[in-house]
Amino acid sequence: MKSQQKFEDDDVEILIVEDSPTQALQLQHVLEQHDYYTSIATNGREALAVARQRKPLMVISDILMPEMDGYKLCQQLKADVHLKDVPVILVTSLSDPKDIVKGLECGADNFIMKPYDDRYLLSRIEYILANRELRKRGKVALGVEIFFAGQEYYITSDRLQILDLLLSTYETAVQQNHELIEIRDALQKLNEHLEEQVAERTAALHAEIEERKRIEEALQKAHAELEMRVQARTAELAEANRELRSEITERRRVEVALGESEMRLRAIVDHAVDGILTIDERGIIESYNPAAERTFGYTAAEVIGQNVKMLMPEPYYSEHDNYLRNYLHTGQAKIIGVGREVTGRRKDGSMFPLELAVSEVRLGDWRLFTGITRDITQRKEVERLKDELIAIVSHELRTPLASLRGFAELMLTRDFTPEKQREFLTVMRDESIRLTKLIDAFLDIQRMASGRQAYNFQSVDILPLLHDTVALFTAGDTQHTWRLEMPDTLSPVRADPDRIRQVLSNLLSNALKFSPRGGEVTVTARQQGGYIEVQVADQGVGIPLEALPNLFSKFFRVNNPEIRHIGGTGLGLAVVREIVDAHAGRVWVQSALGQGSTFFFTLPVVDQTP
Amino acid sequence: MERREETMKTILLIDNEAPLRLLVATTLADPHYRILEAADGTAALHLTRQERPDLLILDWRIPSLSGIEVAQALRQDSATAHIPIIMLTAQGQETDKAQGHALGVHAYLVKPFSPLELLERVQEVLG
Numbered sequence: 001m002k003s004q005q006k007f008e009d010d011d012v013e014i015l016i017v018e019d020s021p022t023q024a025l026q027l028q029h030v031l032e033q034h035d036y037y038t039s040i041a042t043n044g045r046e047a048l049a050v051a052r053q054r055k056p057l058m059v060i061s062d063i064l065m066p067e068m069d070g071y072k073l074c075q076q077l078k079a080d081v082h083l084k085d086v087p088v089i090l091v092t093s094l095s096d097p098k099d100i101v102k103g104l105e106c107g108a109d110n111f112i113m114k115p116y117d118d119r120y121l122l123s124r125i126e127y128i129l130a131n132r133e134l135r136k137r138g139k140v141a142l143g144v145e146i147f148f149a150g151q152e153y154y155i156t157s158d159r160l161q162i163l164d165l166l167l168s169t170y171e172t173a174v175q176q177n178h179e180l181i182e183i184r185d186a187l188q189k190l191n192e193h194l195e196e197q198v199a200e201r202t203a204a205l206h207a208e209i210e211e212r213k214r215i216e217e218a219l220q221k222a223h224a225e226l227e228m229r230v231q232a233r234t235a236e237l238a239e240a241n242r243e244l245r246s247e248i249t250e251r252r253r254v255e256v257a258l259g260e261s262e263m264r265l266r267a268i269v270d271h272a273v274d275g276i277l278t279i280d281e282r283g284i285i286e287s288y289n290p291a292a293e294r295t296f297g298y299t300a301a302e303v304i305g306q307n308v309k310m311l312m313p314e315p316y317y318s319e320h321d322n323y324l325r326n327y328l329h330t331g332q333a334k335i336i337g338v339g340r341e342v343t344g345r346r347k348d349g350s351m352f353p354l355e356l357a358v359s360e361v362r363l364g365d366w367r368l369f370t371g372i373t374r375d376i377t378q379r380k381e382v383e384r385l386k387d388e389l390i391a392i393v394s395h396e397l398r399t400p401l402a403s404l405r406g407f408a409e410l411m412l413t414r415d416f417t418p419e420k421q422r423e424f425l426t427v428m429r430d431e432s433i434r435l436t437k438l439i440d441a442f443l444d445i446q447r448m449a450s451g452r453q454a455y456n457f458q459s460v461d462i463l464p465l466l467h468d469t470v471a472l473f474t475a476g477d478t479q480h481t482w483r484l485e486m487p488d489t490l491s492p493v494r495a496d497p498d499r500i501r502q503v504l505s506n507l508l509s510n511a512l513k514f515s516p517r518g519g520e521v522t523v524t525a526r527q528q529g530g531y532i533e534v535q536v537a538d539q540g541v542g543i544p545l546e547a548l549p550n551l552f553s554k555f556f557r558v559n560n561p562e563i564r565h566i567g568g569t570g571l572g573l574a575v576v577r578e579i580v581d582a583h584a585g586r587v588w589v590q591s592a593l594g595q596g597s598t599f600f601f602t603l604p605v606v607d608q609t610p
Numbered sequence: 611m612e613r614r615e616e617t618m619k620t621i622l623l624i625d626n627e628a629p630l631r632l633l634v635a636t637t638l639a640d641p642h643y644r645i646l647e648a649a650d651g652t653a654a655l656h657l658t659r660q661e662r663p664d665l666l667i668l669d670w671r672i673p674s675l676s677g678i679e680v681a682q683a684l685r686q687d688s689a690t691a692h693i694p695i696i697m698l699t700a701q702g703q704e705t706d707k708a709q710g711h712a713l714g715v716h717a718y719l720v721k722p723f724s725p726l727e728l729l730e731r732v733q734e735v736l737g
Contacts, residue, residue: 391701395671398700399627402721406633410725424636427629516673 013037013054014125017047017061017073018091027060030118036125044068048076051083058128060089060112063099071106078107087128091116098151100169105154110168113176120175124168275373279308281366283324295354295375297347308371313345328367336360336369341376353380396438400431444502444575455496455582459606462493462500462525462532469504470523479518486525491605493532499579500603506572507536507599515540515596531585531602538598543591551589552577576601619736620644622663624654624680625698626672630721634667634698637725638732651675655683658690665735667728668715670699670706681713694735698723 014036018024021042028038039056041047045068047061059077063070074088087109092099103111110128112121269276275292279285285308288300296303296311303310309320326332336358344354355376361368407424410416416424447453463486474482511521519539526533543551552573580587580601591597619642625631626649635645646661648654650673658666658680666684670677677699684690694716699706702720710718717731 391703394702395700398702398721399630402700402723403627403629403633405722406637406725410633410636413726420636423632427632431629 013039013056013058015047015050015056015059015061016040017042017044017059017065017070019043019062019065023062030121031125034122044070044073044076047073051077051086052080055083056086058087058089058125060091062091071102071108074103074106074108085132087132089124089128100165103165104162108165110165112168117175117179124171273374275375276370277303277308277373278361278368278370280368281324281328283307283309283320286368292373295346295373296344302347311344313343313351316342317345344373344375352377393438393442397435400435400438403431404428404435453499453578453582455499457494457496457583459492460495460497460500461490462495462534462603463490465497465500466504466523466525466534469501470508472505473508473512477512480512480515481518481520483520483522484524485522487527490525490532491527493583493603494606495583495603496579499582503576503579503601504534504536506576507601510572510599511536511538511540511597514538519596527605528602530605532605533600533602536599537596539596542593542595543589543597544593548589548591552587618642618644619665620646620661620663621665621667621732621736622646622648622654622657622661623667624648624651624672624677625667625669626650627669630669633725634728637728643732643736649673651677651680654680658684658693659687662690663693665732666693666695667698667732668695670697670701678709678713681710681715685713696728696731696735698728 014031016024016027016031016038018027018040019042024040024042028040031038039050041050043065044061047059048068050056051059059073061070061073068076070090070092074090077083077086077088088107089110089112090103090108091114092103092111093114100111110124112124269287269289272289272291275289275295277285277288277292285303285306288298288303290300293299298311307321309317312320327336339355339357342354342356343351345351353376355374357372359370359372361370407428411421411424444453466486467484470482470484508521508523515521515538517540520537521539522535522537524533524535524537576599577587580603583603585602585604587599587601589597589599621638621643623631623634623638623645624647625634631647631649635647638645646657646663648657652674654666654668654672655675657663666681668677668680672680675683677697681695681697684693684695695713696717696719697710697715698719698721699710700721707718707720716735719728719731
C-alpha cells in the first residue's frame with residue numbers, strides 16, 4: 001500500500017473501497033495525480049479493518065460489493081467512535097431515489113455519480129477536506145424517521161451532513177443535467193446528422209423505391225401482357241386442341257369408312273375378270289390385280305415397282321417411255337380415254353392381242369394411270385374363225401350355185417341331146433338339194449349357237465341309226481378301211497334321232513377329213529352302266545395337246561399346217577357337244593398327234609323299270 | 611389325125627367337185643382341147659409335170675395342196691413357170707383376187723361363173 005504526503009502536518013490518506021480492480025486502479029490513478037495518498041480495499045469488511053488499523057482521511061466507497069456493501073461499511077464507520085468523523089463518499093449510480101434515503105440512513109457524507117468526472121470528483125474531495133474541521137464542531141445528533149416509497153427509514157445524520165449529502169445530490173443532479181444537456185446537444189447534433197443521413201437515405205430510398213416501383217410496374221405490365229398472351233395462346237391451343245380432337249374423330253370415322261370402302265373396292269378389283277393395273281407418271285407399276293396376273297403370267301410381286309413396258313413387245317417396249325413423257329408434256333393422248341386393241345407380252349415372251357382402256361386419275365399434283373386389260377385372244381380367234389366361217393359358207397354356197405348357173409347358161413346357149421340335158425338337170429337338182437341342206441345346216445348352227453334348238457326326245461334303238469349313218473360315208477369312200485364293232489342288240493336310249501345322226505355325221509366326217517392318207521375308221525357301240533357309249537376312231541393326224549381344252553368350243557379349229565386346207569365350219573364339234581349335253585350325255589376325246597383320234601360320246605339308256 | 615394331135619391344146623382342170631368338173635369340161639368341149647382332170651393339189655402337180663398342159667384351170671380350196679400352193683410350186687419350177695393359169699374359185703374376196711394376180715394368173719373367175727366368159731378367157735390364152 002503506497003502513500004504520499006500531501007498535507008505534511010496531518011495524515012491525509014484516502015481509502016478506496018472498490019471490488020472492481022479496474023475501477024479501483026483508475027480512481028487511484030486520478031487521485032495520485034493530484035498528490036493524495038491512497039489505499040485500496042476490495043470490500044467493506046477489508047476497508048473497515050484497514051480503517052481501524054490506520055485512520056484514513058477519507059473513504060470513497062462503492063455501494064455494491066461482496067461480503068459488506070457500501071451502506072454497511074458507512075454505517076460501521078459512523079458507529080465507530082474513532083472513525084465517525086472520517087467522511088465517507090459513496091459512489092452511486094443514483095438510479096433510485098431510495099439510494100439517497102439509504103445514504104442518509106447510513107450517515108454517508110457525500111455522493112458521487114458513476115461515472116464521475118475527474119474535475120468534479122477532485123473539487124468534491126477538496127470541499128470535504130476544507131469543511132472537515134467545521135464538521136468536527138457543533139455536531140448535533142438528531143434522529144428523524146421518514147417514510148419513503150412505502151418503507152420506513154431512520155436517519156441519524158446531522159444537519160450539515162444531510163445538507164452536504166443533499167447538496168451533493170443536487171450538484172450531482174445539476175452536473176447530470178449539464179451532462180444531459182451536453183448529451184442532448186450531442187444527441188441533437190447526432191440527430192441532425194442522422195436526420196441528414198436519414199433525409200439522404202430517404203431520398204435515396206425514395207429514388208430507389210421510385211425505381212423499384214417503375215421496375216415493378218414494368219414487370220407487372222410485362223407480366224400482365226405475358227399473362228394475356230399466355231391466356232390468348234392457351235385459348236388458341238385449347239381451340240386448336242378441340243379442332244384436332246374433332247378432326248381426329250372425323251378422321252377415324254373416315255378411316256373406318258375408307259377401310260370398308262377400300263376393302264370393297266379391293267374385292268371388286270381382285271375379282272374382276274379384267275386385268276387392272278395402275279402406273280405412275282414414270283410408268284412404274286403400282287398395283288396389279290389377280291386377273292392381270294393370269295393375263296400376263298407375272299405375279300404382282302414380279303411387276304410392282306417395275307416399268308410397265310415390260311408387259312409390251314417391241315416396238316411399244318422402246319416407245320413407251322417417250323410416249324408417256326410426251327403425253328405429260330403436251331397432253332396429247334393416243335390411248336388415254338379410249339379403248340384400243342394392242343399387243344401384250346406375257347412372261348414367257350409370247351404375244352397376244354389385248355384390249356386396253358387407260359384412264360387418268362389426278363391426285364393433287366400427280367397422276368396415276370389405270371389400265372384395264374382384257375386378253376382378247378379368244379375373242380380375236382372367234383372373230384377370225386367367224387370370218388373364216390363366212391368364207392367357208394360362201395364357198396360352200398357358191399360351189400353348188402356355180403353348177404346351177406353354169407349348166408343353166410350352157411343349156412340356154414347351146415343345143416344338147418336329151419340325154420345330156422337330163423344329166424345336167426339331174427346335177428342341177430342335186431346341187432339345189434345340197435344348197436338347201438347347206439342352208440339348213442347353217443341355220444341349225446345359228447339356232448344352236450343362240451341356244452334355241454328344239455329336241456324331240458324318244459326311245460331310240462341306236463344300232464340301225466349307226467349302221468345307216470355309217471353307210472352314207474362308206475358309200476363313196478375308197479381310201480379308208482371301215483370297221484364296225486357292235487353287239488347284236490343294245491338297250492334303247494332316250495334321244496332325238498335326227499340330232500344323234502348329226503352327231504355321228506360330224507364325227508365321221510371329221511374322222512375322214514383328218515385322216516387324208518386313209519387308214520382304219522372304227523365305229524364302236526357298247527353299254528356302259530346306264531349309258532350307251534359310242535366311239536369313232538381314226539388313224540389320222542391327231543390333235544395337239546394344247547388344242548384339246550378348246551376342241552369343243554365354237555368356231556375352234558386346230559392350227560395344223562397339214563390340215564389347214566381341210567374345209568369345215570369350226571362348229572362341228574361344238575354342235576356335237578351341244579347335242580350330247582342336251583341328252584344328258586358326255587363327250588370326250590383321246591388323241592395322239594400323228595396317230596389318230598378317238599371321240600367318245602354317251603347317251604342315257606331309257607329307264608325300263610315301269 | 612397326127613397333125614390334129616399336134617395342134618391339140620391340153621387343159622388341166624383341177625377341182626374336187628365332180629359336178630364342177632363336168633360343167634367346165636362341157637363348157638370347153640371342143641375337138642381342139644384335150645381335158646385332163648385332177649381332184650386335189652398333189653395330183654395336179656403330178657399331172658402338170660407329166661403332161662405339160664397348155665393351161666391350168668385351178669380351184670383354190672382343194673385337198674392336200676391348195677390351188678395357190680400349186681400355182682406357187684409351178685412358178686418356181688422353170689419347166690412349168692410359163693404355164694398359164696385361170697383361177698376358178700369360190701374365194702371371191704378382193705384379197706383373194708389380189709393374191710391370185712400376184713402369182714401372175716391369167717384370169718381370176720369367181721364361182722358362180724359364166725361358162726361363156728370362161729370359154730372366152732380360155733380362147734384368149736390358147737388362141
